[in-house]
Amino acid sequence: MKLRILLTGSHGYIGSVMRPMLEAAGHEVAGLDTLFYEGCDFGPVPAGEPLRRKDLRDMEPRDLEGFKAVVHLAALCNDPIGDLNPALTEEINCRAGLRLAALAKDAGVERFVFASSCSMYGAAGDQFATEESPLRPLTPYAVSKVQTEEGLSRMADQRFSPVYMRNATAYGASPRLRIDVVLNNLTAWAHCTGKVRIMSDGTPWRPLVHVEDICRAALAALEAPREAVHNQAFNVGVDEENYQVKDLAEIVRATVPGCSIEYAPGASADRRDYRVDFSKIRRALPGFQPRWNARLGAAQLESAFSLNRFGMADLQGRRYTRLLQLRHLMDAGALDSELRWRTSTEQQAAAASRRDLS
Ligand SMILES: NC(=O)c1ccc[n+]([C@@H]2O[C@H](COP(=O)([O-])OP(=O)(O)OC[C@H]3O[C@@H](n4cnc5c(N)ncnc54)[C@H](O)[C@@H]3O)[C@@H](O)[C@H]2O)c1
Numbered sequence: 001m002k003l004r005i006l007l008t009g010s011h012g013y014i015g016s017v018m019r020p021m022l023e024a025a026g027h028e029v030a031g032l033d034t035l036f037y038e039g040c041d042f043g044p045v046p047a048g049e050p051l052r053r054k055d056l057r058d059m060e061p062r063d064l065e066g067f068k069a070v071v072h073l074a075a076l077c078n079d080p081i082g083d084l085n086p087a088l089t090e091e092i093n094c095r096a097g098l099r100l101a102a103l104a105k106d107a108g109v110e111r112f113v114f115a116s117s118c119s120m121y122g123a124a125g126d127q128f129a130t131e132e133s134p135l136r137p138l139t140p141y142a143v144s145k146v147q148t149e150e151g152l153s154r155m156a157d158q159r160f161s162p163v164y165m166r167n168a169t170a171y172g173a174s175p176r177l178r179i180d181v182v183l184n185n186l187t188a189w190a191h192c193t194g195k196v197r198i199m200s201d202g203t204p205w206r207p208l209v210h211v212e213d214i215c216r217a218a219l220a221a222l223e224a225p226r227e228a229v230h231n232q233a234f235n236v237g238v239d240e241e242n243y244q245v246k247d248l249a250e251i252v253r254a255t256v257p258g259c260s261i262e263y264a265p266g267a268s269a270d271r272r273d274y275r276v277d278f279s280k281i282r283r284a285l286p287g288f289q290p291r292w293n294a295r296l297g298a299a300q301l302e303s304a305f306s307l308n309r310f311g312m313a314d315l316q317g318r319r320y321t322r323l324l325q326l327r328h329l330m331d332a333g334a335l336d337s338e339l340r341w342r343t344s345t346e347q348q349a350a351a352a353s354r355r356d357l358s
Contacts, residue, residue, distance in 0.1 A: 003027045003222060004066060006109075008100070009073030010051050011035055013178045014115070014170060018071065018215040019049065025219055030067070032056075033074060034341070036326060040319045042177035043308050055340065056096040064100075064107035071113045071218055072097060075144075076339075078180055079119070079272075080323045082141030088339055093144035098151040105160040111229075112162045113221045114152060115214075116145045118207055118235060120166065124274035128242075131166070131233040131280055138271055149233065156231035163221045163229045167214050168207035168237035168276060171297045173304040179320040183208060183248055183294055187301040190256040192315045199264045202246030204273040209237040210292030220287035234281040238290050242275040248294060255298040 005022060009015045010031030022029045031051030054063070056074050064070075075093045076082060082089040101112050121129040122136030137143045145166075152162035171183035179188040189197040217236040221229050243251075249261045281288055304310075318324035329335040333347045 003068045005029050005222065006032060006064065006067045006070045006104075007073065008032050008056060008070070009075065009115075011037065011049070011176065012073060012077070013174045013176050013181075014211055014214055015073050016046060016049070016176045017174045017211050018073070018218060020046070021212070021215045022071075022219060022222075025223075027222070032063070036329065036335075036339075037176055037322070040176060040325060042173070042175055042320065043304065044175070046175045056092060056100060059096070059100050059103055061103055061107060064103045064109060067104070067107065067109050069111040069113065069222055070100070070104050070109055071115075071222070072100060073115045075115070076141070076322075076326075078322060079139040079141050080180070081326065082139050082144065084323065084326075086140035089140045089144050090147070092339070093141070094147045094151070097148045098155075101152055101155055101162065105155055108159075110159060110161060111222060111226075112152065112160065113218050114148065114162060114164050115218075116149055116164045116166045116233070117142065118166050118168050118237070118274065118276050119272060120146050120149075121274040121276065123271055124276075128275045128277040129235070130277045131235060153231055161226055161230040163231075164233040165214070165217055165221060166233055166235045166276075167217075168209040168235070168241065170211045170214055171208055171294065171301070172210040172212060172292065173300050174211050177304075177320050178322060179315065180322055182206060182245065183252070183297055184301060186248055186252045187256065187298050188305065188310065188315050188320075190252050190259040191302060191305040191310060192312050194259045195262040196249045196252045196256075196259055197262050197264055198245055198249050200245055202249065202263065203244055205242055205244055205275045206248075206272075207235075207237045207242045207274070207276040207278075208248075208294050208297075209241060209290070210297050213238075213290040213292055216290065217281065217285070217288045220285040223287060224285055228284050232284070234285065235276050235278050236281060237276060237278045238293070239278050241293060243294060251295050252298050255295070256302050 011033035122138040
C-alpha cells in the first residue's frame, strides 16, 4: 500500500539515502529539514529533493495533515554535539521530537518510526545487549534517545504506533557524507594520510550498520503489520557486524592501499563499549534484508573518496563533520546560540556587535 510519509531530517546523512529508497518502494515522501548542512554535499547533488525548510521546534498541526506515517530522523546527531550543549540536545532531540509525535497523533498519523540508537546501551560489559537489556546512556545524546523512546511509548495506543529503531553506528557513502562516524572516519584518514588513525585504545566494541541497511530497516518497519511493530524497539544491524575499533582499523588497512595503523597521541579507553544482539529484527521483520558489511563499506568509501577527489581540506574542514559545521554557522552569526537561523538584519546586528567587542 502506498503511504504518504513525512521524513524529518531528509537532508542529512541517512535522510538523503532514505528518501529515494522510500520513493523507489512506491511511497510518497515529503521531506522536512532546517538545512544545517546545506551545501555539505558529497559527489553529485541529488536532483529532485523537494523539502520544507522548517525547524522541528516550530511544527504546527497543519504540517502533519494528510500523512499516514512519519519517519523521524531530524536531530543533533552525535556525542560531541550533545556535549557542546546538552540542553539543546534535549530540546531538539527529545522535546521537539515528542511534540512532533503528539501533533502527528492528533492529525491521525498511524505509524511513527523513530531513529533511536544502540548508543543507549552505553557500557554493556560482556553481554550482547538485547532490546530488554538495561539502558545505560553515557552522553546527553544517548539520554535524549532514551527519554524520547519513553515519551513515545506513553503515547502508544490503538490508533498510534511508535516504533523505536535502535540503529547501530552508521557507515557508508551518502550524498551528505559524514566522516564523524567511526568507519567513515578511519577510511577518510587512511585515504588522505596513509594512516588509519585510532582515537581510543582500540578495544571498545561497536556494532556497525550501513546507511542503506538503516533505510531498509525503516522501510520494513513502515510496511510491517501493526502487531509486529506496535510500541516495539528493534536493534538495527547484523550480529556479525559487532567490531572492536582495532578490527575496523585492520579492515581499513587491508582496503586502502599502502596504509598503516597509528594510535592518536593521548588515546585512551572509550567508555562507550557495547555489543548488540540483532536477532529480534531478523525474526520480527523478515522484510529487512541487510546487504552490507564493514569490509564492503570500507571499499565503497575508498572508491568514493578517490572518485570525488576527497583530500586533506575535506578531512579537516567542516563540510563532513557535523560539529564543525554547526560551530562555523554560529561563529559566522548565521545561527544564534539556540541554533536558530538569524534573519539577515539580525546577522548584521550580531556582526556589528562583534566588531564593537573586538
Ligand atoms: N549516523 C549514525 O551513526 C546514527 C546512528 C544511530 C542513530 N542515528 C540517528 O539517525 C538520525 C539521522 O542521523 P544522521 O546521521 O543522518 O544525522 P545528520 O546530522 O546527517 O542529519 C540530521 C538532519 O536533521 C536536521 N535537523 C537537525 N535539527 C533540526 C531541527 N531542529 N529542525 C529540523 N531539522 C533538523 C539537520 O539539518 C540534518 O539534515 C538521527 O536521529 C540520529 O540520532 C544515526
